[in-house]
Amino acid sequence: MTGTANIRELLTRNIRTSGIYIAFVAIVALFFFLTGGTSLSPQNVTNLVLQYSYILILAIGMVMVIIAGHIDLSVGSVVAVTGAISAVLVIKHDVPWWGGVLAALGTGVLIGAWQGFWVAFVGIPAFITTLAGMLLFRGLTLLVLGNISLSPFPAQYQKIASGFQNGLLGGDGYDVFTLVVFGVAVAGYFFSAWRTRSQRIAYEQPVEAFPLFIVKLVVVAAVVMWFAWQLANARGLPNVLIILAILVIAYSLVTQRTVFGRHVYAVGGNLAAAMLSGVKVRWVNFGVMLNMGVLASVAGIVYSSRSNGAQPAAGNMFELDAIAACFIGGAAVTGGVGRVTGAIVGGLIMAVMSNGMQLMGVDQSVQSVVKGLVLLLAVAFDVYNKRRAGAR
Amino acid sequence: MPKHILEMRKITKTFPGVKALSEVELSVIDGEIHGICGENGAGKSTLMKVLSGVYPYGTYEGDIVFDDEVQKFHSIPDSEHKGIVIIHQELALIPYLSVAENIFLGNERRGKNGMIDWNQTNHDAMRLLEQVGLDENPTTPVNQLGVGKQQLIEIAKALSKDVRLLILDEPTSALNDDDSEHLLGLLRTLKERGITSIMISHKLNEIQEVCDRTTIIRDGHTIETIDVVNEAGIQDRIIRGMVGRDLTNRYPKREHVVGDELFRVEDWTVYHPTQPGRVVVDNASFNVRKGEVVGIAGVMGAGRTELAMSLFGRSYGRDISGRMYMHGEEIHVRDVSEAIKNGLAYATEDRKRYGLNLIDDVRRNISSAALFKLAKRGWVDGNKEIKVAEEYRGSMNIKTPSVMQTVGNLSGGNQQKVVLSKWIYSDAEVMILDEPTRGIDVGAKYEIYTIVNRLVAAGKAVIIISSELPELLGTCDRIYTLAFGVVTGEVPVAEATQEGLMTLMTQEKATKDKEVRA
Incomplete structure (x- = not known):
């Protein structure tokens, strides 16, 4: 089947994923006008990245858990406990900053393995396991911290989340290094999009029309380079953005291109069929829970670094933001459907909304109401689409 | 009027x-x-x-x-x-x-x-x-x-x-x-x-x-x-x-070229997974040769599916005992992936619940049992996967606009062809097909039988489980009958009649506890 698909066909076929990008652009535009342009100022764009990075990191792990048909309610507590352990070692016992990082990651591995064990090998539903984990790890946080906050971290530790790469290649008022990094990224994107397209043509699969393809590339490049320009004009390339970019690329590849990733989709899509196709379902479930633990500890490190300390109540309700990001990003409640990029965009929608409303001085209570409604509408949209697709 | x-x-x-x-x-x-x-x-x-x-x-x-x-x-x-x-x-x-x-x-x-x-x-x-x-x-x-x-x-x-x-x-x-x-x-x-x-x-x-x-x-x-x-x-x-056409013969003709023994099961016994002490398959023994189609006839509840699934990587039952031989050598199969590696395949009777990921596309369903063939160090070759799927779309005549089509949108017959493609791609030597034509129409049935013939012509062995006796008589070389978990007979197709098979399929009724049927 050779041929090109037109815009409408592409949109309808990918409404689930494309709808989310359209919504994202609309929300960004809305707040641009409502805040009189402040929301897209260089300073604010940088802040946005710093402020919501840990939710996005959690969303990456969470979307895999959700695709596999589970849920994880404990990630907020895991963020707290890993940050606390790191803080106790680095602040109280003068362990070097990387010692704290390794200890936090190690704790994440142990916690992930612990929850994976109960979910995969004992067969306790993840909802229950992680509800228990939420209480358990919150309690451990209090124990570790002795009920008090710890701060401040040494400068190197703070730099993990609050530092910038700036001035490496100079530049007058704007950071050349940032622009170069983004330029290389855009070139890489061009290359991979081009390769994918020519391979699909070689395998006689439908692709979008050539002008549309070019328009898509140009729009993406323009948006990305504009974003780079904003960062370069502010404080340069945030370290956190580097961490986030590596994670997004790595996990997109893991979910889309590896056997493990495909097994995650298979388990969530039809557990019994996956089992009868030779998928080692238990190990897949163990894997996603383990991975969630590790990513929660990464978020814990980033959060403790950014807040420059560890607090007993750190990470409270983070799990709900992460879960909401996944569902807004098109993941299915029943499992088997979802994408890392979708969850990231879902998370960004939440971030832009919260940030925009803060800039406008909207009351906390109203913010919560709006976020709740957006989550509900996003899932309603998903359900509506499914019903329409299944109407035959 | x-x-x-x-x-x-x-x-x-x-x-x-x-x-x-x-x-x-x-x-x-x-x-x-x-x-x-x-x-x-x-x-x-x-x-x-x-x-x-x-x-x-x-x-x-x-x-x-x-x-x-x-x-x-x-x-x-x-x-x-x-x-x-x-x-x-x-x-x-x-x-x-x-x-x-x-x-x-x-x-x-x-x-x-x-x-x-x-x-x-x-x-x-x-x-x-x-x-x-x-x-x-x-x-x-x-x-x-x-x-x-x-x-x-x-x-x-x-x-x-x-x-x-x-x-x-x-x-x-x-x-x-x-x-x-x-x-x-x-x-x-x-x-x-x-x-x-x-x-x-x-x-x-x-x-x-x-x-x-x-x-x-x-x-x-x-x-x-x-x-x-x-x-x-x-x-x-x-x-x-x-x-819209004449189907003079509902079962395609086949050259019967039966070779050496390929797969043998001895004294296979399976207990019910949740009801202790209840025997579901009782000392079953049978074999199948290269190029042979063997039928297993039994009414619902006779233990047909349970026998097949317990053989296929112990997917059913507990306290399983017995021996399996492939090419005359004993094999030990502890889970489904080992069963696949040993050349076994099982196409389920309930393809929607157990056979397919309905929300995923044709391509990924075909590759799902043998993803390891497409992968190097854990990375899947997506292009090769499309190529494989396209090959099967052609050779199995799967009617779909694209291999990217969601399997749930296909008709029953085409879904079954996807299931068969998946197992053929896994290089299975022994294919157990459980009710392979259930819920699919006459034309697609004929195609499925043709595929079975092609498989045995290529030296594979096929075991068909069915409750439709004419289907078994039309496709098999030999038929085993199963009643209440016991193999009650082995009949070459030339000597088999519907009445004779039905007698064997209901033989144990009097001696076994009535509970077993429920």
């Missing part, structure tokens, strides 16, 4: 891009049993959904005339109010509720203050159960009953709504012969009481047995309505109408 209870006139129903029904005519005489035949995707179910109000008035063109009045049903309750009740292929009972609760679901027997009157409910339920010939306590949860009995409960539920026109969609597809017989008998009884029935069925001998007339639908058009008479040519005429 007989009175027509129902006339559907020039019914046209379009979905975006597809005309599912095109000026379909259906008229049903008061008091008859009316069959509807057609291949999968011909539009039978769509027509019944139009009739029962699933597709409300205004979403289709044409008239539904019931009781000499044009009806405008907006929902299922509208049509039920007039006495039209549909029983779907997939039963809609709630497993943990009792028989009586299910019968009166949505139609509860209320007492004075709006509370449910349980005595009245159970009493009425008992009456209805008597009418359908079911001797069960109305307070039993329905999940403790077999499919056959659940089907009867659906009918009892319909009777509780004062049904005048009962529509049954493939009512016997999941039933064994005894239960089917009982159900068909019940339809006749209802007919004597003046209840009209419409029966959609793929089983032509059932149509011949109970129906007065039958309407044939093909590609959304009414082909003809014929009086069903008891003569030999009638089934051929129906098939001709359904497929």
